[in-house]
Amino acid sequence: MGLAAATFILLFFISAPYGRHTRKGWGPQIPARLGWILMEAPSPLLMGALFLLGSHKSAASIAFLVLWEAHYLHRAFLYPFTLSNPRPVPVSITFFGACFNFVNASINGYFLFFLADHPASWLADPRFVAGTALFAAGFVVNRWADLLLRGLRAPGETGYKIPRGGPWELVSSPNYLGEILQWCAWALLTWSLAGASFAVWTIANLAPRAVTNHRWYRERFPDYPPARRALIPFLW
Template identity: 40%
Template sequence: MIACGVVTLLFLTFGITAPYGKYSRPGFGISLNAKLAWMVQEAPSFLVVAYMAHNNSSEIRNAPNDCLLCLFLFHYFNRTFIYPLRLRGGKPTPLFVFLMAFAFTTYNGVLQGQYMTQLASMNRQTDLAFWVGLALFTVGWFVNYHSDNTLRSLRRPGETGYKIPRGGMFEYVSGANFLGEIVEWTGWAVASQSLPATAFAIFTACNIGPRAYAHHNFYLKNFPNYPRHRKAIIPFIL
């Protein structure tokens, strides 16, 4: 997963911008309804881990493990069943993008679920890293959720086109929603202190970091009054 993350970072930075959302364009074959594609492609992350957690009879079960499993399922319940239903509009998703996302969420669901239900053996209620990680996850989730709501509220029902997002972390970066998700999974990795969780956090940053940079350039190109002090993904730095 880490190797795939590095390849993805290089491809999305120096190759092409993934052709979905505002970057949808002809020439990428069959396309699917955006809401349906998103719901199905994200579903394995929730369903696979929920199945493993439900059938977990391992002796390693403890409060920290269960807490991290619940946080993972909490995030993906929202991303799978709530977020896509709240989307306004949404350009069609190319089939090959959908298939790659579905393959990744299936693989990651198996990887994280297998580790957390069968292999992890942590008992870290007094471990500072565990609590710092939970705090980071919480902050990241709220930034991500608030940013998604901000983007959703930019358009009234029936409206099309793009507007400058304002408020919250959007005052500092163009990809506030992406920043929130990166902080989320970084916190989850810190709390877990495991290689699978760390690999997921690295892949997340490699995958959505370039998209935040693409968004930043899109805003600069299309809005002459776009705030020049904003960065792409890391406040005051990048």
């Protein structure tokens, strides 16, 4: 938690150098699609392996695995190929991201499939039901935001435009909002410290970047919608 707090504060002053914030000075770079795959692949692969090796394979355990894989298989093996003319990503960012995903999947997978024992009845528990509904909502917001963002550029275009439509009318980083909703929901539906730590870490990483993105849009586009917030609709 202390590391998450330090990261949260630091990222308000130093934006991670990928995407629109890519800059020199962070070492060698690799193609963005390759970087995304290498960074995200450890998470679905390791979680799947831990499920196969673990002793807990109840219906609830299978549900946890399905939700996790639904997010990370898309993130690792589909999302990179939807990027339109992406900028190269530093090897250092890919490495640190892969390390985080390895540790995070290890902690969550070990807890769910080796330590915790969620019976099939957990599927009817209000925490699981509410968490799954919130996870689905976050998943939809995240994918919807990505879909609208991809539609901004015509083939061959490399510039930036003001995103319009759907959740983009409310906040400058609805894709981050969707992901935060997903992992807060994960903490609820697994009712675990492992899930809670992931949710806290997600907020610590994405909330400052959402603020940076919001400021970047306002500085770049004089006609940027004044009512649009950074991350939380109508509030922040």
